[in-house]
Amino acid sequence: MVVERIAVIGTGYVGLVSGTTFAELGHSVICADLDEAKIAMLQRAEIPIYEPGLQELVTSNVQKNRLAFTSDIGEAIRSSDILLIAVGTPTLESGDVDMKYVHHVIATIVSHTTSAKVIVIKSTVPVGTGRRVEQELRTALPHIQIDVVSNPEFLREGSAIHDTFHPDRIVIGAEQAEAGKRIAALQSALPGELLLTDRESAELIKYASNAFLAAKISFINEMAHVCEKVGADVGLVAKGMGLDKRIGPHFLNAGIGYGGSCFPKDTRAQLKIAQNVDYDFKILSAVIEVNQLQRERFVDKIKDTLGGKLHGKRIAVLGLAFKPNTDDLRDAPALDVIHALQSLGAEIHAYDPAALHHASKLLRDVQMYDDLYDAAYDADAIVIATEWETIRQMNAERIRSLMRYPVIIDGRNMFRPDEMSRLGFTYVSVGRAAAIHMEAAI
Ligand SMILES: NC(=O)c1ccc[n+]([C@@H]2O[C@H](COP(=O)([O-])OP(=O)(O)OC[C@H]3O[C@@H](n4cnc5c(N)ncnc54)[C@H](O)[C@@H]3O)[C@@H](O)[C@H]2O)c1
Numbered sequence: 429m430v431v432e433r434i435a436v437i438g439t440g441y442v443g444l445v446s447g448t449t450f451a452e453l454g455h456s457v458i459c460a461d462l463d464e465a466k467i468a469m470l471q472r473a474e475i476p477i478y479e480p481g482l483q484e485l486v487t488s489n490v491q492k493n494r495l496a497f498t499s500d501i502g503e504a505i506r507s508s509d510i511l512l513i514a515v516g517t518p519t520l521e522s523g524d525v526d527m528k529y530v531h532h533v534i535a536t537i538v539s540h541t542t543s544a545k546v547i548v549i550k551s552t553v554p555v556g557t558g559r560r561v562e563q564e565l566r567t568a569l570p571h572i573q574i575d576v577v578s579n580p581e582f583l584r585e586g587s588a589i590h591d592t593f594h595p596d597r598i599v600i601g602a603e604q605a606e607a608g609k610r611i612a613a614l615q616s617a618l619p620g621e622l623l624l625t626d627r628e629s630a631e632l633i634k635y636a637s638n639a640f641l642a643a644k645i646s647f648i649n650e651m652a653h654v655c656e657k658v659g660a661d662v663g664l665v666a667k668g669m670g671l672d673k674r675i676g677p678h679f680l681n682a683g684i685g686y687g688g689s690c691f692p693k694d695t696r697a698q699l700k701i702a703q704n705v706d707y708d709f710k711i712l713s714a715v716i717e718v719n720q721l722q723r724e725r726f727v728d729k730i731k732d733t734l735g736g737k738l739h740g741k742r743i744a745v746l747g748l749a750f751k752p753n754t755d756d757l758r759d760a761p762a763l764d765v766i767h768a769l770q771s772l773g774a775e776i777h778a779y780d781p782a783a784l785h786h787a788s789k790l791l792r793d794v795q796m797y798d799d800l801y802d803a804a805y806d807a808d809a810i811v812i813a814t815e816w817e818t819i820r821q822m823n824a825e826r827i828r829s830l831m832r833y834p835v836i837i838d839g840r841n842m843f844r845p846d847e848m849s850r851l852g853f854t855y856v857s858v859g860r861a862a863a864i865h866m867e868a869a870i
């Protein structure tokens with residue numbers, strides 16, 4: 429195996445996991461970031477994000493001298509042959525992708541490059557970016573061999589390590605076959621199908637995949653409404669659909685809709701990419717609209733269950749992160765739900781096992797707990813916003829005894845409605861007609 433010298437520029441969720449993975453695969457990796465506090469933490473072997481399994485992997489690769497961290501981006505560039513860009517690509521008000529972090533990295537590369545480089549774009553970027561970046565670099569550095577390769581990332585937060593070591597596919601978009609093959613060789617020990625494409629296709633595969641997964645979620649959420657009206661159970665409908673291999677069982681969990689740092693921004697970016705070439709991507713507009721409505725309808729459901737008035741009601745919101753096993757609150761549905769409940773006069777007590785530190789910066793007037801029983805104490809209702817395992821394992825009888833009224837409105841369909849009613853709860857979930865609406869309980 430050829431051991432490559434790799435600099436990862438941008439040591440966030442993707443950069444840190446990718447850099448650590450390449451080190452684990454035997455390469456020499458330096459992870460660089462402008463955020464000096466983050467780098468200082470990493471140099472002290474502290475992991476700035478909550479991601480199961482990451483701490484152990486970082487520590488062992490640092491000990492083997494295959495992984496290091498720096499805030500000297502120039503030095504990282506000079507000492508490496510492969511530069512992996514993993515900075516953020518958020519959305520602008522207009523819906524376009526904000527490329528300022530990528531542009532800043534390109535300017536830094538221009539200033540510090542004195543030898544041949546292969547630049548790998550891991551960040552999710554609009555189609556055409558790889559081509560433009562390569563032109564810009566070749567114009568600025570005419571005597572140096574520069575190749576730009578697209579290698580989109582498909583990891584999910586909360587299972588990032590597993591996803592990275594067990595990818596369904598590795599997509600590499602390159603114009604120069606040699607550069608593409610070199611980046612493929614870096615990952616040759618990983619399973620999963622290798623798909624070599626042109627850069628534009630690789631860039632679009634990333635957006636198309638996220639948009640399609642988001643579409644599955646919005647589709648099942650719309651089905652959930654129909655289920656409620658006609659007396660069906662969306663869980664069973666999804667199961668029956670998913671048994672068809674052409675459909676598959678994944679991403680058909682109805683609930684309060686998708687959140688996170690990727691689906692909301694990437695669906696909007698893909699819509700804009702289409703608009704920019706005069707195409708109205710109608711399905712995607714609907715996917716985005718349905719997802720927004722899903723949060724609003726969930727708040728209506730809470731209101732209806734609690735008899736129409738929330739003023740003065742104490743609501744325990746269980747789960748704040750956009751999904752379990754992460755501390756990431758970017759576009760987390762729980763935040764919108766809490767803001768809406770507060771605007772209707774509810775008093776919020778919140779529980780999350782990992783995200784409270786970030787939440788305290790984003791939420792006002794919320795009592796926060798790292799113990800779900802404390803959060804549920806004296807509550808008029810529990811609202812479940814994230815399907816943390818700790819919530820699944822909760823002692824329901826103890827919870828009921830602590831609450832003022834035994835009411836659960838479950839935005840993640842974590843429990844069986846019949847079981848919860850048997851335990852004495854008024855239990856309302858999403859798209860399951862068997863759920864019992866009992867204002868009488870209050
Ligand atoms: N988070 C995910 O699960 C995920 C998965 C697949 C793809 N992506 C994509 O990967 C990219 C990165 O996402 P993320 O979640 O890791 O972002 P992040 O915000 O967690 O990390 C980005 C990092 O880049 C650093 N940075 C910004 N400008 C820099 C510069 N000029 N030089 C050096 N460092 C700089 C920031 O300080 C930050 O630490 C995005 O395009 C995202 O869409 C994310």
Ligand SMILES: O=c1ccn([C@@H]2O[C@H](COP(=O)(O)OP(=O)(O)O[C@H]3O[C@H](CO)[C@@H](O)[C@H](O)[C@H]3O)[C@@H](O)[C@H]2O)c(=O)[nH]1
Nearest residue numbers: 581582583584585645679680681685686687688690750751
């Ligand atoms: O059936 C489902 C599945 C997911 N979700 C929600 O969808 C969001 C996204 O979940 P998930 O995809 O598991 O997490 P992410 O870490 O956002 O990962 C997505 O976004 C990443 C960034 O682009 C990609 O790399 C991944 O492949 C893609 O799954 C979360 O709010 C989930 O609660 C549902 O509501 N129902």
